[in-house]
Amino acid sequence: MTQAPSAPQTAAAEHTGARTRGPRAGTNNGQWLVSGREPLNANEVFKAESDVLEVRDRIISTYARDGFDSIDGDDLHGRFRWWGLYTQRKPGIDGGRTAQLEAHELEDKFFMMRVRLDGGALTQQQVQTLADISRDHARGTGDISDRQNLQYHWISIEDVPTIWDKLEAAGMRTVEACGDCPRVILGSPVAGVAVDELIDPTPVIDEILHRYIGDPELANLPRKFKSAITGHPSHDVVHEINDISLVAVEHPELGIGYDLWVGGALSTAPRLAERLGAFVRPEEAAEVWYGVTRIFRDYGYRRLRNKARLKFLLNDWGTEKFRQVLEQEYLGRALPDGPEARPDGSASDHIGVHAQKDGNHYIGAAPVVGRMGADTLQGLADLMTSVGSDRARFTPHQKVLLLDVAPDHLDAAVAGLDALGLQTRASAFRRGTMACTGIEFCKLAIVDTKDTATAAIRELDDRLADLELTDPLTLHLNGCPNSCARIQTADIGLKGQLVLGDDGEQVPGFQVHLGGGLATHGRPEAGLGRTVRGLKVTADNLTDYVERVVRRWHGERTDGETFAAWVHRAEDEALV
Incomplete structure (x- = not known):
């Protein structure tokens, strides 16, 4: 370790004061309803030139036929994202060159493909189809992302139309899996089955999908737009870090509906979402989602990409103004005030065996950092058939659930999952560790994450066995500063970078964030992690560091004190 659109027809002038509280007031920040639609950067130019979704036709008719070298640059590095495609990193380029090379120098002639789930x-x-595609087109790869998607690698442009045909024949697609658009909607993995569920959010998710996803009207947002909807009291969709979240709550007079949260996101400027204080009835939830999305489209900042998330608009407007604009301009009516949705303290990863409301059971299991390649997917599909289950769910914690298991099939289902390496009685670190794609395939990454995390899980489970940890400790590894693995909200979050090793040379390592957490794993309050100035750890010394700080917490904690609570009261010296 070392230290060192089609916009609403209202008077724009009424809201030109929206930017007076933010930086550079009076400048053109690219807000369509304030400054007009002149494109102010290269991304806005290519989005304005044509409907980004139309690139699908060129992929099918031209690029898949003529090969990688025939792809137009704006399509390759821009519009392809709207169909879930990014070029992957060329093998053999070390992390020290990530910031030195241009995109075309870093990229291979293969793609990551994200399946929207x-x-x-x-x-x-669908599980069988995913297994088939992995085996036939993706060299056996497959990873559950922290957005409940499945990601493939080694996809050739020639195979893309065939893959789309297979996905769509099974009711799946890649539309708007990436890009400046409404991306996948996080939903409770136990929707419709959990005994303690307040409301099933599936009808709301389905309505949004059928009415709005793939609609060109919403395909040109300032940047990505992330949504989450849950009816479960554990708050199992990390709602605090989404652009919009609907979280089930019971109103004392109006019954069960949703508490509306907006403006959450992490990356290099993390910000937790805020409540608008509004209660949303289930039948109007999709309309409210549509209104918030259009606010982002019409008023979001488009001039600078690093300021083009909803969180920056909310920061400058405040919740009162945001709600006012939503109600007056986009809904045409006021929403009732509502109570805050509070988590019940139960674990939101749903690991283990749980009763369903119909007398069957769902079983939560932990892969190793989300790895779900062809063999595992095929094994899961076969197991589902053998135990009579037709439903599985991926989770925002890179886990998998098997649903609808009858009591007389429980033992076989648990044994079958364990045999596939999907642990149903997962250890603290297997259960709590997440990792992004990392340098293996990502062009932005600086360090390896998946293999590093896998080795750390194995070693920490062995080294810390004497502590008999029963609750998961969240250990999140990210290959770059962008926080795809939610490092600021983990007990131990690790941001990949080059650090100085013992011999003074630059080596792969991590900046350390400690004590973050969301409404998950029993933590009642959400909060961002703490950094200790100069606290960095090499990849080789990672396991030693985590063991040391966990043992220190275990020895110094008060009765029942969580790791995060201890971190926020500990002196810096205790955390190095």
Whole structure:
């Protein structure tokens, strides 16, 4: 370790004061309803030139036929994202060159493909299809993302139309899996089955999908737009870090509906979402989602990409103004005030065996940092058939659930999952560790994450066995500063960078964030992690560091004190 659109027809002038509280007031920040639609950067130019979704036709008719070298640059590095495609990193380029090379120098002639799985919901046939695609087109790869998607690698442009045909025949697609658009909607993995569920959010998710996803009207947002909807009291969709979230709550007079949160996101300027204080009835939830999305489209900042998320607009407007604009301009009516949705303290990763409301059971299992390649997917599909289950779900914690298991099939299902390496009685670190794609495939990454995390899980489970940890400790590894693995909200979050090793040379390592957390794993309050100035750890010394700080917490904690609570009261010296 070392230290060192089609916009609403209202008077724009009424809201030109929206930017007076923010930086550079009076400048053109690219807000369509304030400054007009003149494109102010290269991304806005290519989005304005044509409907980004139309690139699908060129992929099918031209690029898949003529090969990688025929692809137009704006399509390759821009519009392809709207169909879930990014070029992957060329093998053999070390992390020290990530910031030195241009995109075309870093990229291989293969793609990451992201399959959009709203709510993480899958049938047995869909799991089988995912297995087939992995085996036939992706060299056996497959990873559950922290957005409930499945990501492939080694996809060739020639195979893309065939893959789309297979996905769509099974009711899946890649539309708007990436890009400046409404991306996958996180949904409770136990929607419709959990005994303690307040409301099933599936109808709301389905309505949004059918009415709005793939609609060109919403395909040109300032940047990505992330949504989450849950009816479960554990708050199992990390709602605090989404652009919009609907979280089930019971109103004392109006019954069960949703508490509306907006403006959350992490990356290099993390900000937790805020409540608008509004109660949303289930039948108007999709309309409210549509209104918030259009606010982002019409008033979001488009001039600078690093300021083009909803969180920056909310920061400058405040919740009162945001709600006023939503109600007056986009809904045409006021929403009732509502109570805050509070988590019940139960674990939101749903690991283990749980009763369903219909007498069957769902089983939560932990892969190793989300790895779900062809063999595992095929094994899951076969197991589903053998135990009579037609439904599985991926989770926002890179886990997998098997649903609808009858009592007389429980033992076989648990044994079958364990045999696939999907642990149903997962250890603290297997259960709590997440990792982004990392340098293996990502062009932005500086360090390896998946293999590093896998080795750390194995070693920490062995080294810390004497502590008999029963609750998961969240250990999140990210290959760059962008926080795809939510490093600021983990007990131990690790941001990849080059650090100085013992011999003074630059080596792969991590900046350390400690004590973050969301409404998950029993933590009642959400909060961002703490950094200790100069606290960095080499990849080789990672396990030693984590063991040391966990043992220190275990020895110094008060009765029942969580790791995060201890971190926020500990002296810097205790954390190095």
